[in-house]
Amino acid sequence: MAAGKPSVSIKDLSLNFGNVQVLQALNLDIAEGEFLVLLGPSGCGKSTLLNCIAGLLDISDGQIFINGKNVTWEEPKDRGIGMVFQSYALYPQMTVEGNLSFGLKTAGLPKDEIAKRIARASEILQIEPLLKRKPSALSGGQRQRVAIGRALVRDVDVFLFDEPLSNLDAKLRSELRVEIKRLHQRLANTMIYVTHDQIEALTLADRIAVMKGGVIQQLDAPQAIYNRPVNRFVADFLGSPSMNFISGQLEGGEKPHFKADGVSVPLDRYAFDKSSAATGACIFGIRPEHIAHGEQAAALPFSREIEVEIIEPMGSDMLVWTKLGGSNLTFRAEAEKPLKVGDRVIVGFDPARASLFDAPTGNRI
Amino acid sequence: MAAGKPSVSIKDLSLNFGNVQVLQALNLDIAEGEFLVLLGPSGCGKSTLLNCIAGLLDISDGQIFINGKNVTWEEPKDRGIGMVFQSYALYPQMTVEGNLSFGLKTAGLPKDEIAKRIARASEILQIEPLLKRKPSALSGGQRQRVAIGRALVRDVDVFLFDEPLSNLDAKLRSELRVEIKRLHQRLANTMIYVTHDQIEALTLADRIAVMKGGVIQQLDAPQAIYNRPVNRFVADFLGSPSMNFISGQLEGGEKPHFKADGVSVPLDRYAFDKSSAATGACIFGIRPEHIAHGEQAAALPFSREIEVEIIEPMGSDMLVWTKLGGSNLTFRAEAEKPLKVGDRVIVGFDPARASLFDAPTGNRI
């Protein structure tokens, strides 16, 4: 949970483009020094939200506070923010160096301070050899790094990153991830970070806000979101490969059970949200990585023999597709274990690790 | 290795921008119906290579054949290619629909055929509600989907994709990945695909070409590249978290050993490239996921007790940082196992799964 006083605080923020309602009465408090990751499907309004915080879009309603100051009507430059744009927005006629230094020069910083900051940022981002080039002579990833650099050199309270690493290779990305984390720890400034990369989200975030259609669905620590998603959407959206869902019936009473097409899962170890479990149509969700197979599986509270249908290799391990209770079920297996299509194996899981959702509303039970 | 006759064949391709040599005498044969993934660090020339194949850049030297025809001097439109640009390159004045239909109209397709294809592509890409919008009213991911759609609707022999999914959320990405794979199976056309996402590379590719500085380092099936990287660069580049490297000495003879700072790894199970192992400075590489810990580890040919230094949670599991032979060593552990910083655990691995590189050249031994 957020610690300290809020650094960025958003109240009832709404925004329309014409009659397209993009953000709807959105509330969000971000603590000082917090690292908040915005996650959500494409087009859900993440960039729009960042733009609103930055003051680049005229909001329709609501208020925005930064460091306790109402900045709703402030100019972007007076908000103490730095931003990396999804579209980079580099100044095309300036060299990389010019792009990095321009804001600083304008702010009237001394020359050697500017040089120092640029040196540091370009070292972190590995763009030293490119400093004299213009953006048009850079590759996509190089442009993206310059865009990050432009934000990094600024000494601000709040950083807004819009998918800053999307065009970088995995290696560089993990390096920069570590750098950003380190930077965050050192500077202790607030960061709001949009990403589609779950690893990024989970490793970087203090809290994650999952958005859908302009509304925040869940705002919580990464593990909490991962383990206890508040609704089916969040459960489905996070995790890759994504959670397995099985539709069925919840049978309440003393010994609650989940029933579907020949399967019955005992739920006594499951932590219901409400004190007692209701009865009715529901969806049972279990993450692929929580499904064991082989000997380990047999020992678990629920286990079943199934047939392997598809195998997807994934480098270090493989994804196995099978069926359970009439729905698809996938789980991970180590690449070396000799599983083949058509094999029959025992799979099992601990229902305590599962999530149950009400079928009509999709909310967690 | 490539099966069937080559669909795209590149001979001694070189390209300079002024005095920046971007591609250097590059050779590549892509079989008909093959799915080739280009991997490589940012700025290594992937986009440039695609542009050359498409005929959008004037090459400095070399030849390009598509379907056996020398197209080195052909116009892009005569090469039978479709392309998704890293920078989208949507036509700003046309609606999404116009963007999708432009190529088809140009080709003179009948109206209903065009409508059919657009309907299909927009369904796959989930952009039906956006068909009447202009690109400026789309989010980053939506634009990217339109860019993909523009290539998909075209019925061509060779598809060129330049990081087509980089701005999409994980869920959509995995869906589209499946769609692209399916499309590929159905159309059986050749695909050349640039990505930074390893999962994408490993799940989609028939073969992967790993590039660095305009030169192809290794061209092989995904598992081969993953398990037997030809040099340290490839080993390091692939896999996330990346391979652990330990510098030391190779001691040859009857019973070859790897020695570093108090560690000695027996290499009798290691498959040397050359019949006999040379002696000298070398680097020992082992992937994090090949390192076991706890009870399993003790049984492996090499094991050692170490101290946990850092823990990085990664959703389903966690990354554990420790030290071995004076170098960093990371490995994966399940998130639930109660490992804490400062814990001492036994880790171990099978040297058969390791890779050994010559220290000066970086080549596999």
Place this chain on the structure above:
Amino acid sequence: MILTAVVVFAGGTAWTVLYSFTNSKLLPRFSFVGLDQYYRLWAAPRWGVAVENLAIYGVLSLIFSLAIGFLLAALLDQKIRFEDTFRTIFLYPFALSFIVTGLVWQWLLNPDFGVQAVVRGLGWESFTFNPLYDASIVIYGILIAALWQGTGLVMCLMLAGLRGIDEDIWKAARVDGIPMWKTYLFIVIPMMRPVFITTIVIIASGIIKVYDLVVAQTSGGPGIASEVPAKYVYDYMFFAQNLGQGFAASTMMLLSVIIVVVPWAYLEFGRARRG
């Protein structure tokens, strides 16, 4: 067609240069007199004045029309209301005949019944604003009218350029805390470089050819104080019926243009087109 154009321009230029070495009068005639026409040209006090005027007028008009035109375009680009109206107001002088433009400004600047008279009529007796009848500043009087007529077009060109700039660049600059004027100066203007080049060529070619306005406003007066080279060319070709002299003068003009344009063009177009 474009080839025709090039041939016409190249051919016409060559023809002009060739005949500048003759003493053609009313009709072009091949009777070579060597550099006589040039000696006479540079001996004529009027030509000297004309060249000097062109230099002053050219530099000032270039600077001011760019500055004013850009400023107006920037103002109009602020998502203001009545943009169309303002734009048309700034542009309309461009549609009017030079002759009448000259006449109206001649009136407005006339000390006896123009602006000066009005201001004096308001009680400010010592007010003097008499550019057209003071030889030392007459060229500025012409400049005022020229700017009035020409800046609208510059504004339009600039506006067209501004409209091509991606909004994200503006956003980035706003976040960077770069003041508006600096964004224009250091980001937008460099991005509009091609537009500026176009504009400069258009303005410059207009400057070189400036003729009608001077005729209409001052007839080159007082005396010869506001003469310009194009008028010299015109007067000698058609009033004085001395084609050779006119050609010599226009060759000098072309020569100076070529001296400026050709090296620049090679710098500009000779190097890689993009980047």
Place this chain on the structure above:
Amino acid sequence: TDLEVTHWWTSGGEAAAVGELAKAFDATGNHWVDGAIAGSGGTARPIMISRITGGDPMGATQFNHGRQAEELVQAGLMRDLTDIATKEKWTEIVRPKSLLDSCTIDGKIYCVPVNIHSWQWLWLSNEAFEKAGVAVPKDWNEFVAAAPALEKAGIVPLAVGGQPWQASGAFDVLLAAVGGKDTFLKVYQDKDAAFAAGPEIGKVFKAADDARKMSKGTNVQDWNQATNMVITGKAGGQIMGDWAQGEFQVAGKVAGKDYSCLPGLGLNPMIATGGDAFYFPLLKDEAKSKAQEALATTLLDPKTQVAFNLKKGSLPVRGDVDLNAANDCMKKGLDILAKGNVMPWTDQLMSQDTQKQKEDLFSEFFSNQGLTVEDAQKRFADIVSSAD
């Protein structure tokens, strides 16, 4: 037959005058196709020359008589009218004879003069002198003497518009009036540079110096704006050709009562025989050539001459016509003409090139008090020496 006639007579009175020509020509069974182009010779001439050299000549075209069309004639593009001229005895009817001389090149006649415009008039505002409390001057010297009084009354003594030809014309008038006809011819006809540098001309320059001092404060460009100053009494007088008369008439002023005119500045009553003439390009079309002849005849027809010149405000080229309708000033002109006090004007004597250089000099002289009389005269002599 349709015959296209180009000219630059476009203002109200001029057009009406052209209308008379057209009417008379149409009466011969032909048709006058009007091709008017305004803006003085400088605008119209290149157009006409282009047409003629471009192989698309008109049927007839106006030029000032003098040397403007010389080269076209030499290039063989113009029609030789000698036959018609002899047949119709132009040499006898055209008066003064010098007019026809300027149409003659190598003994052949190439043009038909239609009118006489004279430059040498000083127009005076009676009202202005009344206001200044001095009598209306009778000649240039009195005028110069009255100048201080006018100035005191806030009146510009002499209005000289900003266009170069006005200054140059004023000087030529002074030269003819102060120096006399012979001096004028010695300079402009004989092109005697030494004489031009001499004391005789120095006197003229002295007078011109007076003139430029008197003209200070003429803050107008157009000649008619300057005339308007005289009409409204803002200026004492103006040296201008007979066309200025039209302005006074339109303003409803009466000669002798509201304004006075002094031909030859009252010193040397002379009329210069400048004016307009028609030239006929050589045409291939037989019928059109016939029509050209008809036009040539019509132009010199007495009735046409009267009708035309009354409207135009100029003097007819025939002495045998009757101009009762003429006003006071015009009659003065006719008188002088009748006495034979005529002289050729600069158009006839010098090339346009030389005249242009002269214009440059005098427009500078009149506006730039810093240009001394001596320097100006020296430059004048230079021009004369190289004149052709």
Place this chain on the structure above:
Amino acid sequence: MAPAATATRIETGPRGAKPRKTFSRRNIFLYGTLIVVAVYYLLPLYVMVVTSLKGMPEIRLGNIFSPPVEITFEPWVKAWSQACTGLNCDGLSRGFWNSVRITVPSVILSIALASINGYALANWRFKGADLFFTILIVGAFIPYQVMIYPIVILLREIGLYGSLWGLVIVHSIFGMPILTLLFRNYFTSVPEELFKAARVDGAGFWGIYFRIMLPMSLPIFVVAIILQVTGIWNDFLFGVVYTRPDTYPMTVQLNNIVNSVQGVKEYNVNMAATILTGLVPLIVYFASGKLFVRGIAAGAVKG
């Protein structure tokens, strides 16, 4: 996070869209400047209109700023339908259709040619393009008058002298340098990726030009139209040199009205005629305003 606290916290200060105050300092400065400048631009027009509504006697009285005591539309009527070109006294109306017939094809032809040239020069580099272009630019600086005679000869040789098409060609040639430059430089600023994408999409030279480049360069087309309509509509020199009396444009009449050296100058008619002549370009200016689209390439590419 504490939702309850959020709800109860007293929310003060700015909320919602920043109100656009009508009299903010920015607006006062902005509109103030615009209005002041507009007055400067309108002053001469005021003088022209006022003058055109006065009778000649009133004009002779001399105050150019005073509104007309007696408004008369006589000058307008005269300028439009009575003023004489020599003998033809039907005013500007006479040349109006000629002007239209000259302007429309000339504008279309010159802009079409120049935009295609500019496009070819910007996107399809060919050998000698630079030299070619340089000559063209130098051509922009040649005074028109100097070219009159060579062109007369040229037109005579191709047999178009005196015809409307001859004039159209002349206008196109003289419009070429500036317009080509205009288009070329604009097209270079269009993101290159778009051009690439269209080539991959199978569009050829013309396809790309018409479907991609053209719609993306509306503002510059407006500028080109403004330039050409004004230039050609107001052209006098070529119109009169390269046509015959029956095809004279209306500027010849305008010239005849305002440019008479001798005889009476009717300033009111001059002013009316000038305004009348300028009306067509003015209408074009106003009508083309909608084409000044903002952010024309927005969303095209990232980066």
